[in-house]
Amino acid sequence: MLNEDFLKLLRTEVLEIVKNRVDSSSLKESLGISKKSDFSIVTLVDQEVSDLVHKKFSHLINEGSYHFYSEEDQQSFGFPSIILDPIDGTRELAMGLGECVVSLAVMETPSSGFAWLFNPFTGFEISSLSPYVNPVTFNTEKLFGYVSKGDKKRGLLDHVFASDELVISAKGSIAFKLGLLASGACDFVYSKTPKNIWDIAAGTLLCWERGMKLYQEGNEIVALEEVKISGELIWCREKDIYFLTNSLVKK
Structure with a gap:
């Protein structure tokens, strides 16, 4: 079932949902933006994709x-599991920004499965079916990584942006950032704050498939077994984790 034809059809239907909802002069009205009990926002796109x-x-x-x-249907968690964030980066979607993705993981176990990330605005797409070639060499100068806009806004990353040893950029949607890492667009992704499994399942699987690992305060995480994962998370190559832990995790 999880083949190119299936993904092509799913991609087309997601595009149709998003197009129908954002093709308006008033995003707030067309997206049907509302707030959930935790004060995060949700749109009709989130519910329709779910x-x-x-x-x-x-x-x-x-x-x-x-x-x-x-994220919009949290009644059943376990394995095997279909884990979905209909739109990771809902806040960016509501602002009309393209920093968001559909994040889908079909996991047989907490450490294996199929992943698909798709940005309906930019067309960026990566899945477990995507062909790739492992890099022969890596960044030999400063490591470049993506961090959270929210973490930056709250001042949690001031020490990172002050560093002259790394190049850092803040971007919305952790799933989108992990897709960029898996595609070779950066050297690491760092999240200081906790993440829900629907935020990171697909992106983490893609990183694992491409030889990158997930660490929490320097310790490797090899299975996604909980619905929420504590912060100080770094996705990177094994060779970089010691340096990044010392540079990113504020003591």
Whole structure:
């Protein structure tokens, strides 16, 4: 089922949902923006993409004993599981920015599965089916990495931006950042604050497939077993973790 034809159809239907909702002079009205109980925002795109993916995988959910765990449908978590963030970067979506992705992981176990990330604005897409060649050499000068806009705004990364040993850029959507890392667009991604599993499952799988690892305060995480993962998370190559831990994690 998880083949190029399936992804092509899913991509087309996601694009149609987003196009129908953002093709308006008033994003707030067309997106149907509202606030959830935790004061985060949600849009009609989030709910419609969640419903779409649930329908696409209904046979696995109903017949294959797969759990469906989406940001908009948090009733069932376990493995095997379909883990979805319909739009990671909802705040950016609501502002009309292109820093967001659909983040889908179909996980047989907490450490293995299939991943798909798709940005309906830019067309950026990466999945477990995407062909690639491992780099022969890596960055030999300063390491470049993406960090959270929210972490930066709260002043949690002042020590990082003051560093002359790294090049740092703040970008929305952790899933989008992990997709960029997996595609070779940066050397690391750092999150100081906790992340929900729907935020990072697909991106982490893609990084694992391409030889990058996930660390928490310098200790490797090899399985995503909890619905929320504590912060001080670094995704990078093994060779860089000692330097990055000492540079990023403020003592």
